[in-house]
Amino acid sequence: xxxxxxxxxxxxxxxxxxxTLSCTYDTSENNYYLFWYKxxxxxxxxxxxxxxxxxxxxxxxxxFSVNFQKAAKSFSLKISDSQLGDTAMYFCAFLLGSSNTxxxxxxxxxxxxxxx
Amino acid sequence: xxxxxxTPKFQVLKTGQSMTLQCAxxxxxxxxxWYRQDPGMGLRLIYYSASEGTTDKGxxxxxxxxxxxxxxxxxxxxxxxxxxxxxxYFCASSAGQGVSNQPQHFGDGTRLSIL
Numbered sequence: 001x002x003x004x005x006x007x008x009x010x011x012x013x014x015x016x017x018x019x020t021l022s023c024t025y026d027t028s029e030n031n032y033y034l035f036w037y038k039x040x041x042x043x044x045x046x047x048x049x050x051x052x053x054x055x056x057x058x059x060x061x062x063x064f065s066v067n068f069q070k071a072a073k074s075f076s077l078k079i080s081d082s083q084l085g086d087t088a089m090y091f092c093a094f095l096l097g098s099s100n101t102x103x104x105x106x107x108x109x110x111x112x113x114x115x116x
Numbered sequence: 117x118x119x120x121x122x123t124p125k126f127q128v129l130k131t132g133q134s135m136t137l138q139c140a141x142x143x144x145x146x147x148x149x150w151y152r153q154d155p156g157m158g159l160r161l162i163y164y165s166a167s168e169g170t171t172d173k174g175x176x177x178x179x180x181x182x183x184x185x186x187x188x189x190x191x192x193x194x195x196x197x198x199x200x201x202x203x204x205y206f207c208a209s210s211a212g213q214g215v216s217n218q219p220q221h222f223g224d225g226t227r228l229s230i231l
Contacts, residue, residue: 009156035219045206045222091158101166102147102210103174104220108158 002027004094006107013082014115020067021077021110023092031097034068034075035104040088048090051075053097079112087114118142122207122223129197129230137192137226139207147210148190149174149220150182152203159206165190197230204228 003026013019025034036048051059051068058066063083067076079086092107120141129135141148146167151159151174161174165184179201181193190209194201205226211218 043204043225045208045220047219047221050219101164101172102218102220103149103161103164106159108156 002029002032002094002096002105004092004105004107006090006092006110008110009108010111010113012113012115013079015082015084017082018078018080019082019112021079021090021092021112023075023077023107025073025075025092025094025105027073027094027096029096029098033095033097034066035093035095036064036066036075036077037091037093037106038086038088039091039109040085045091049077082114084114084116086112088112120207120209120221120223122205122226124226125224126227127229129194129228131198131230133197135194135197135228137194137205137207137228138189139191139223140189141207141209141221142188143209143211143221144187145209145211145221146187148184149208149210150180150190150192151206151208152176152201153206153225154203162192162205199230202228202230 032053034051038046038048049061063080065078089109089111091109093104123138149164150162163182165171168187207223208220210220
């Protein structure tokens with residue numbers, strides 16, 4: 001069975017600085033996808049970034065980038081130039097490539113506070 | 117672009133009452149999901165429907181039933197609400213079957229309180 005662990009329940013960062021959120025996962029499969037979702041106080045779940053396990057290149061989306069270490073089963077999210085609007089809970093999620101159901105396995109979440 | 121629409125947004129029930137949470141998506145997605153979100157526990161899958169006409173249990177199905185009414189709609193029913201079911205409920209959808217790398221799209225959630 002696959003598991004996803006986010007070991008940092010809460011983090012804070014000063015506006016304009018860089019912060020890294022950690023995520024580790026466990027699987028014996030080789031084909032899978034990883035996601036980071038953002039949940040601001042409005043409660044919406046917003047997809048931030050996606051990584052295919054077969055790709056060695058780390059995914060980037062503007063100020064958001066990942067450090068994907070497949071051998072270590074680590075998938076951290078780096079937020080550069082943090083903005084007040086980045087304050088949210090962030091969830092790491094895993095999807096088996098062989099899945100025909102699209103079922104995601106979520107981590108417990110990390111609450112990020114960006115301070116002015 | 118409506119995406120995934122959940123109703124209601126808020127609800128308060130008394131213990132023992134029943135209620136159905138509604139969810140509809142307009143993205144022609146095959147798969148739909150119901151999650152509950154509780155503090156410190158992330159999102160836990162209650163039930164899912166991989167395709168129209170099928171439903172399967174997730175991680176925490178006890179006390180719930182679901183109906184995949186058609187491709188667009190996937191409802192969650194609490195037959196006899198209990199205080200332990202106080203939570204925020206999210207519906208999601210994805211392209212699903214045959215398109216496994218597609219992310220899930222979420223509704224805005226329903227905050228449900230059972231007194």
